[in-house]
Amino acid sequence: MSEAGAMTDKEHPDDVRAASLVTANRRGRTTTRLNEINRRFADLAGSAARPVLDLGCAFGVAAHAALASGATVHANDIDPAHLEATARDAPPGTSDRLHLAPGAFPAELDFAPESLSLVHASNLLNFLSGAEIEAGFAKIAAWLEPGGRFLSISGSPYAANIRAFGPVYEANRAAGLAWPGECHDLPAVSDDPTISELPAFLHLVDPDVLSRAARAAGLEVEEARFFHRAGTPDYIALDGRENVVFVARKPIPEDEKGQMHP
């Protein structure tokens, strides 16, 4: 499941170690190279009319790219040490456009209505319960300007290091659970060594649950699909469905159509 699961440094082959860093708070790994959604966020940020937000930014891989493309960036993380690193390592000359936003999304984060052009969440939704995703999508829908986008990539139930959870997820889904990918005791379902870098609660999402929550918040779903990220490490690679790409847009009111929107 993307970087929300990883081996210890000693167990990592050199190429994986170079491409990812362990988070300071046992929230999986963060990449040091841009993934496809990070890159899309940074590209769109370059033409954003309003500030953009990177949720769960870790050490700033995507926030730095958005700064480099000219955007004003709010960088959020639950861990102050991550934000310190994000500020310290920001591209030269961008500090006046970088705003640190500490706190747990969604409960501890607030922005003015329609004040953001883009919200990005890479490997963040996996740490939120279904109820938190619903509350978070409602906040994102309020914060985005009309036409603004939410872009995300998340871990799915189909990853090698949590392969034992796949059948549990399928059974939950068949039983009609609203959030079939909520795993409340990860060590109980997987003894993979990478589990030690993760909290006991992990939420393995799928395109359907994210689409339902986004529509309930009034967002239009643009893209919702399983995805194989380029450079997926061996300990995650399973069958091409390891990640979920999810992009949603705040609708543009009829009377504003034709005006400039990102």
Ligand SMILES: C[S@@+](CC[C@H](N)C(=O)[O-])C[C@H]1O[C@@H](n2cnc3c(N)ncnc32)[C@H](O)[C@@H]1O
């Ligand atoms: C697996 S890392 C992903 C980091 C980066 N976005 C990436 O894609 O490489 C997850 C990050 O989300 C942060 N995080 C976890 N729960 C959070 C929450 N509720 N609100 C804000 N940040 C959170 C963690 O501290 C960590 O930095």
